[in-house]
Each structure stands twice: as C-alpha cells, then as structure tokens.
Amino acid sequence: MSSKSLQHFFNPTAVAVIGASRDRKKIGRQILDNIISGGFTGKIYPVNLEGGRIAGLSAYRTVADIPGKNPAPILAVIAIPAAFVFNEIKKCAARGIKNIIVISAGFKESGMNGRRLEEEIAIYARAKRLNLLGPNCLGLVSSVSRLNATFSAACSGSGRIALLSQSGAIGSAALDWLRMKKLNFRYFVSLGNKAVLSENQILDYLQTDHDLDLVVTYLEEIDNGEQLVSLISRLSKRCPVAVLKAGISQAGSRLARSHTGALAGSTSAVRAGLERAGAIWLDNLGDLFNLLTITDSAGRLAAVKPDQKMSLITNAGGLAVLAVDEISRSSLPFGRSEDLLGDADAKRYQTALNRILKDKSVNPLLVMLTPQTATEPVPTAQAIIRAARRYPDKMILASFVGGTAVNPARALLQENNIPVFDYPEEAIASWAKVFGYQEKRKLVTPYQPHQGSTQRPLASGDYLESFRLLKRYGIPSVSSRRYDDTQLRRYSYPAVLKLVGPAAWHKTDRGGVILNLKNAAALKAAALKLKKDNRKMIGTASAYLAVQPQVSSGREMIIGFKRDESFGPLILVGQGGIYTEIAKDLKITTGDLNQARALSLIKSLNIYPVLNGLRGQKKYNIAALARALVSLSRLAKGHPEIKELDINPLFITGRGVAAGDVRIII
C-alpha cells in the first residue's frame, strides 16, 4: 500500500454514512451530525435502508444509488450492527469506493465468531485493495478537509498535531481533553482492530504532510516492528514522533493480550526499536498530554536547537529551586533564573519579560508564578501573551501553581496558545523530551528493514558447529575441540573441560565446566569423572566433552542477539561472565549495526571507562569488540533460523576479542 493511496482517505470529496438514522441517539446519526456541524465542504450522503431525508439531507437506500461517475474520492463510514457490515463493504467495493471506515464493534474483540468475520473482511479488503480503517474504532478527524467522521465532539480549528490511537476509549478521552484545552490538531485516527490499515500505513501517509509539528501514537500492539522503526526513523528526521506503548510490563502485556487478543512485541524490542528510530518515548498518559501541551506553540518546536538553555522567571524562589532540581535531573542545559520576589505584580513580570527575552540565549523561557499578596495572575498572563507575540520564534512556557486564584489566568494562557502546566516539573519534563529528540534527530539514519538473505541454515545448536559458524563470520574464538583421550598431547594446558549439550543447559549450574586442568593427567581424570557423573547424557548426539585452553587474561563481556518476531534480531552487549545478571550492564539495539553505531553502543555501557583505560590502566581493544558486534548482526541476518545466540564470555584484551562460550537456540 503506497502512501499516495491514502490521499483520498484523508481528503475525500464526499462522505457516505452507512447507518445514518433518524434517531439522534444512534451512532450513525451522531457521526452524520458531526460531519455536518464540523463544516465538511464536500458532499454528504446519508445511507439508510428506508431512504427519505435525514438531518436535512436526502438519504440513499444503498451506496449503489449514490449518483456520480467517479466514486474513488468517496469515503464510506459504516456504523451498523457487525453482522451486516461485510455486505455493505462488498457493496462499497462494487460501487468503486476504496476508502472505508468501519465504526461498528463486535469483531475480533468480541470472541471467536467476531474474529472469524473480521478475518474474512480483511482478506476481502486486501484483495480489493480497500483502505479500510477499523473495525471497532472511533473514526477519523482530518482537519485539512474539515472532516469530523467520529461520534465524538472535536475542536474545529486546524492544528499541526497528528494523533493516532489504537484504543477508541483513550482516543475519545484525548479528543475531550483537547477540546477542553482548546488545542487544535490536524489528524486524529482511531485505529481500532487494525484489520487492514494499521499505524504503519497511516505513518507512511504522514511522510507526505509537511505541516506537522508532532505525531503522537498510542499503541497496544505493534503490527510490524521493523516497518514501524523504518517509518519513524524517516518521519522523525522532520518532526517528532512520540509513542505511548501500553503493556510494557509483563503483567500489563498479559492484560493487553487478553484485551486486544494479539501478541505484543517484547518490551526490550519495542524500546530498542523506538530508540533506534529517534522516537520520543512516553511512559504514561501524563507524559502524552503534557507533550501535547508543550507542542501548542505555533510551530516553535521546529525552531528548537540542540544548544538551547532553559531559563526561568519566578515570583517564588522555592519554585526556581525545584525547577533547577528538575532541570538537573533531566540533564538539561540551564540558562538563568530571575527571582522577581513575592510581591511582584504584573508590571514587574512585564518589565522582566521584556528585558530577559532580548537576550538571544534565552529560549525556552519558563515563567512561574504562585498567588501571593501582590500577585496579578490574569494581567501577568496577558503580559506573557504579549511577550510571546513579540517573540514568535521563542518558546515561552508557563506554570502557574495554585488553585482558584490562578485558574482564570491558566485558561487565558491556554486560549492564547501559551503552553501552561500545573507544575514546573511537567513543563521541564516535556521540554526534556523535545530537547532530547532534537539532540538525537541529526544522528538518526533511515532504518532498512532486513531482507532475508538466507545462508545454508544451521541444523542444530551443536557446540563446536556453533564455533565454526562464528569463524565464518569473522568472530574470533578460543580454540575449541572435541575431547578425545588419544589426543591429550594436542591440547594446551592449563585446559578447561566442558560437558556440552542442548542449549537449554546452564553449564556452570550443572557443574559441567572444570577449570584450570594443569596437564594431560588432570584433564583425563576430569573427563573420566564428568563421563561417569553424566553417563545417561553422554553418548546422545548432542552431548559430549569439549576442551579449550584456559584463558586467564582479559575481561569477560557478553554479546549476543535475540530475534523478535516483530522487530527482527536485537543485538546485545554488556558485562559478561557469571556476574552478567549482577552487573546489569547490558545495552540492546536493533540488528542494523555498523561500526559507528556499535562503538556508540559500547560507549553507553557503564564499564566503558574501564575498557577505555581507566586511570592509566591498560586499554582494551574496543574496535575489535565493535567489529564482533557488526559481524554478529550480519550473522543474525544471514541465519534467520537462529532464534537466539549468546557469546558469554567473550574475552576482551588489549589485542582483541575471543569467544569463550557460545549458545545457539534454533
């Protein structure tokens, strides 16, 4: 589906409402009313079995009756009981209508029958190349064509924000909130069950719209992780894309599955993928609404530069101290703070605003206020509004802390597009998200979803076979050989003896690793003991003894990958050895590593200063570690049959790296 094909979906010349009713309480009628009152400029066709007139318009008994020759630019909105939906979709297709929104519920979310019906519709719609949104959704608002095709009231103005929500319930809460805040937006898309159109097709279309300041997405499941990363990595070069992913905890993910009936991507995959794409990560609804708040400043977001420092004005020293604490916590550059003192009136704020905003380095400016004796909240708000008009390129934020005494001033600021927050920390945390995005923006490169270029697949996770695979990809290993008591002279001593077998074994736990065998006799004795203790296992195809030289120098790292069904292989690097889980010093990223990205991943580890030669200690070969990571990402692409691969320990020294152990799960 190309982005072009959604042109008429977002900009229809006519809308047919199937299920429009004379009963004002019916959803179909509410949608019709919203389309009319929203001021949609195209033709509006109510469709109702009984025909006649609805809401002052001629109703048609079926879409087939809709006049005109070229029906492609018609958008059909279907709001009838689930059982009749498929038939109407077929009629739409027959009439040549390509763009359809199915509002009706009663599909995948309602049980087996609904799921089957939805699958049939999806197969049909794909075959007919229909752009079908839903089912079980709230609809679409596209302010560029003044279209409110939802059953919720919405703002009528046209803004620069796109809002995508998988949940209709959260979508309707957002629309209600936006209306209260008098915040305009450009698109609102309720994704619903995503039978055909998902977030990815919508994001693809948004690439073509250059009037966006922010894209905010609420997702419960991710349709195709690699495609999502690819789309956001492109879109976020131009405008910030923020994602709130529900179900990131194990318990939340279980609940999301029971709720949406689908598998969610693994949390670490989602985080790694979105970070790679340069997306803004939202932790919760407060984050989401606060980000919408800060974006409401007429395109100023686009002017944000990564060297900007946040400055403060306050009539309460304590607020400034708390704000600076939060600025520090967010690792944000801080400019200056001006305390106008507790008896500051609006005039003193105005004088300070004029003086401070002249300073080119002041941007953004957070104006804080608490109600005290001489405080004039509304006139102070007016002074801020005037200042913001004089400096259209600067971002001026406000936080008026209090209740009754400051509410009218807050409302006034909102109406005049000054982002206003209940507490300073909300303004600062939102600015930190925008600033963090701007810092990363230039570094983000387009993500290329990986093409399956399969090598001869690996048959099993056999131990020595696994080492041979590493070798083919240029990842050095400690010399590893099958134990043979006729070859004792060939091994290097001190030696390590390992009982190797199915990948699920944890060798150290099972006492299957014997270290520091000083000579052939010791090795032979150890082999006898291991064989005796594990008589039942040894002899099966997958279990045998292997010998390696003992490595006593170097530091132990771990590298590996795990294949996520949605996001592809995720590469891991960190402190290794038996303390991997104690150090908890692991970083994960997407599988498209090059040397530069591998190096920056290594630099983000806590252990990095040690690798780089802490306090005059020796340096480790970081470049070799990065090369091993890049090789690993090539290996992951070449062998899609491998679900998981861990090299732990990977010994690193000043000279290079060597895999000490490898575990592959097919």
Next chain:
Amino acid sequence: MSSKSLQHFFNPTAVAVIGASRDRKKIGRQILDNIISGGFTGKIYPVNLEGGRIAGLSAYRTVADIPGKNPAPILAVIAIPAAFVFNEIKKCAARGIKNIIVISAGFKESGMNGRRLEEEIAIYARAKRLNLLGPNCLGLVSSVSRLNATFSAACSGSGRIALLSQSGAIGSAALDWLRMKKLNFRYFVSLGNKAVLSENQILDYLQTDHDLDLVVTYLEEIDNGEQLVSLISRLSKRCPVAVLKAGISQAGSRLARSHTGALAGSTSAVRAGLERAGAIWLDNLGDLFNLLTITDSAGRLAAVKPDQKMSLITNAGGLAVLAVDEISRSSLPFGRSEDLLGDADAKRYQTALNRILKDKSVNPLLVMLTPQTATEPVPTAQAIIRAARRYPDKMILASFVGGTAVNPARALLQENNIPVFDYPEEAIASWAKVFGYQEKRKLVTPYQPHQGSTQRPLASGDYLESFRLLKRYGIPSVSSRRYDDTQLRRYSYPAVLKLVGPAAWHKTDRGGVILNLKNAAALKAAALKLKKDNRKMIGTASAYLAVQPQVSSGREMIIGFKRDESFGPLILVGQGGIYTEIAKDLKITTGDLNQARALSLIKSLNIYPVLNGLRGQKKYNIAALARALVSLSRLAKGHPEIKELDINPLFITGRGVAAGDVRIII
C-alpha cells in the same frame, strides 16, 4: 524547647494582631479579617498606634494595654515594617506574651542589615523563651481552634493533614490549591526564615496530636538533620511524614543558598537520613499535591495493611493496561482488573462496584473512566460515592480521564472526599508512596542523635596510625608496616609496596602502588625506584613507604563514612577496588548501625547475591562485613575529629574481612 510549650501557640485563647489597620489592603488588616471570618472562638485584639475601632473591634495602642491577668495563652501576630518589629517583640515579652508570629519581611532574606536584625531578635527570643515563628512568613492556620492567622484565604473545615512550608510562596500556592480541591487540613505552618522555631519544634509538637493522617513538609534548608531524623522516626511510627526537599541537585542547591542564604545539607545525607526515619520522599510538587489528594479519605490511610493489593475497574481496556504497567513499575501487589467495556453506563459501574467491593481482598480500588458514547460520568461518580460510604474502611480512588465531559464528575468526587486524579499513574504513584510507608513503618526504630563521647582525638591521617585506629575498633586489616630495608626478611611475599602520604593523594593514579613483589630483592628494587621517583616528598613527616602482603583471594569492597554537618556520620558500603565508580553499587545510611541494620544495608547491594554464594559459588563472610560496619559507626562516634574515612579495598573472603587500604581526613 519541649513540645508542651507550643500548646498555646497552636491553641491560643486570644490573638493580638499588631499592625491591624483600617486600610483593608494592608496585610495586618487582611490577617485580622481572616481571623474574624475564620470563626476563631477566642478573643481578638487589634493593635494599632491610633487605637479606635477596627473591623468592629476595639483596637489597642500597644500590647501593654491588652486587659487580663494571664497573657500566656495570647498569640501575637506582628505585621508591621521590619524596623519596628524588634520593639514590638520586646513589648510582647514585657506583657508576658510567649507566642509570636512575625509576618513581616525584610530580614535575613533582604541583605546584611536584615540578617543582623534577625540575629538580634533570635538571641533575644531564645533568652526570653519566646515561641517565635518567622519572620518573613505567611502565618499559621490551626483548624483545631478555628484560627486562620495568615493573609491567605483558607478552607474552614477541620481535616487531618498538617502542612509545613519553609516557602511562603509555595505555602500560599498550596492553600489556594487546597481551597480549590475543598480539601481540609488541621494545621498549616509557614516556617519563613526559621529565626527561632524551625520544622523540628513543630514536628515535636505534632507528636502529641493523635488525629493526624499525614504530615507534609516543604523544606529548603534543614535546621538540624539528626534531630529531624529522630523526630520523624518517632512520628512516622504513627502517621506518614512526607518531605519535599528543594535544592537536591548541585545547581538547585546553589540557587537555594542564594535564595535562603543558608547551607543546605548534602543531598545524600538528606536522602539517607529521611529514609532512615521512614519518611516519604517527594520528588516534586506534583508528588506533593497528589499525596495530599490520596490522603483525603477520612482516615482510611491508617487502615492500610502492607499485604493489600490494588484492584481496578475500567470502561477502557487500554487504561487498565497502562495502570498495570504502572503498578508493575512501582513493584506494587496487583489484585484484579475488571473491564466493563466501552458502553458501560453508571448502572454497570454500580453493579460491578457492589460485586467487587464484597471481596475482602479488594482494597484499594481504582475506578477508571474515559468518556465514551454510553458513559455517564456524573451518575458513575455518584455510584462511587455511595460505594465509598458503604465501605468506609476501603480506599476507593478514581481517575476520570478526559476534559469537558468528565470535569463535573471530577468536581463531584472531590467534594465527596473521593481522591480523584487526572491520570491513573498519579493515583498509583501516590498509593505506592503510602504503601511503601506502611511496609517500612514497623521496621523503623527511633533514631538516637549521637552524643559526643570523644576518645583521644587522632592528630593526623597518618597511614599506619590509621590502621592502628581500625584495630582498636576491632576492624581487621592486612598487616601493614613501614618499609625498612634492614627488615626485608620479616615481610611476607609476594608483597605490595605503597608510597603513602597526605590523604588527598590518590595512590593508584600516582603510580605509588607496586603489586606482586615476589621476594626481598624485588621489594628492595621497587623501594629504591619509588624513593628516587618521589625524592621531594619522601622524608617529610607524612610521606613514607609501607609494605603489605599481597592479597590474591577475596573480593574488594569499600566501607567508610563521611561526616555531614547536619546529619552526622553517614556510613557507606559498596563494591570497592579501582572500579568503585564504575560499579556505582554503593549504599549510604545514617551512623546508628547495629548488626541487623548493617546486614539489611548489605542485602540492598547489587553484589549481594554474589556475596551470598551465587549459583553454588562460595559464600563470603557477610556477618564479618556487617560487624566491620557496626565497628565503623562506633569509630565515627568516638572520633568526631574525623571528617571522612574510607577503607578501599576491604577484602572479603569466606573467612572474614581485612582492610587493604585506609584513608582518613581530619
């Protein structure tokens, strides 16, 4: 100052307002009006140079003229220019008035002259045993005597919350917010400049009040950290005490100093002290206001048990998933979640509430809602209010997400003391704070501020002298001797040679440590080289060579203490060696360690599973480590001249511990 002495301060039988004016805009008059309209039941005496009548009451020219024999229960509120304040305080003292609030600004916060004046007043007030609040404060609300002695409007009802604020500006914002939320409180104390009364005297008084559900304190500087820890550790056995400390970042602390003109305690000291005391830590104003919100449930906080699980009701699956994510993030026990689906009306909520609340294990219950087609926000709120009345022991929280459509329902919930939050995560984070407090409550023991029982003080941080000090306190060390080339046979080999000197040196950085000297010859050669390289230093009293046996077994830990001017010695334990700063695995607590607290401190380290024998590896002697920490805390008490002491590395093995290096700063 005993807690008893504030009895009349909080419960005066009469109030004199010095600076009461006929001009309704003057602060003195606003205070008088607030006292009258608040319904204060005692006598009210306006004091004004001109006498006559003010606000319908007889005014006195001076406090000396106030009639009556026993003036102790009179509270005097002074709101006149700073220059005249001292004189009025003297008149109060002469008249026998012990309780005084100085509202006037123009003291410490305004510069050198103001600071000097405030110091004079403080010395006088202490000598005369006056309970003096302020100066530069907002005043006092004590709802037990229906007294609003501030110049802010305040709620008139009597609640169960005490609010202490060092900042008048943040205090006035809180009063305004509380009024908007119709939230009642018991005491509001604006601490101002804390010339005489500080948070500690107020907290001491609150120990006697058994009708408190919550004490919330906003502080910019801490008067006496050890005393604060002691007071909160006692108070928090009975009711939660929450603290928002401004200036916890370096930059914030600098700004706080410039604002309050005083030294703040070190951040780690403040955190360790408040954690020891069982206080609830607040990160920001949102935390503070949300905690006030959740407390508003008529004494239900006291009934919270540490085994409670949070349950959910929702009409939006997405909200439940996000809520469960947040519950996981906060490591809270989770009960059940009931999705009433998007078309739930008030009746369905009511039925569900009745059914779910019957389950004894459901408490707290968070009821969530977003506005959808069939949603009835106000009737749903009414159903919640009825359910809360039927289950007075259960904590029922609400989060109605949206804007215009849910605002009336939110207001209704607020008016009926149902804690209602904009977003579910705010309800959950606040519950997590209360729950965390309840979990810790039983473990908190009263903190005993340390009495200076000085031993013979240490003259310097000399290296071998420091080891002898450790020995006196029973902390084992690696045998450490001064290098003497006539004694080469006496040392154990392999040996370590160290150039020791002033504590500020970082030996490893300076190449002043030579490891693994296998025999006497190697040691001698190393000594010659070190002497040659450091010719200028060696020979001074404090720099010489020391010899230790090389330790090759065991793991390196760090233990130590640092004395905070306010909080006393703070004990530290963590992963040691040269990677201390990489592992960042350090825990800090107050200096009153016993074996049990030392063990629980060690258990909170990331490395603890390793010390305790990870995966069948050997166990380290954790009891010996704990004993060393307890000894260290005794040493810290015995030697107040020591500012800082670090033992790094402290070797730990299965048998015990031994200090490998020690650094003392006097």
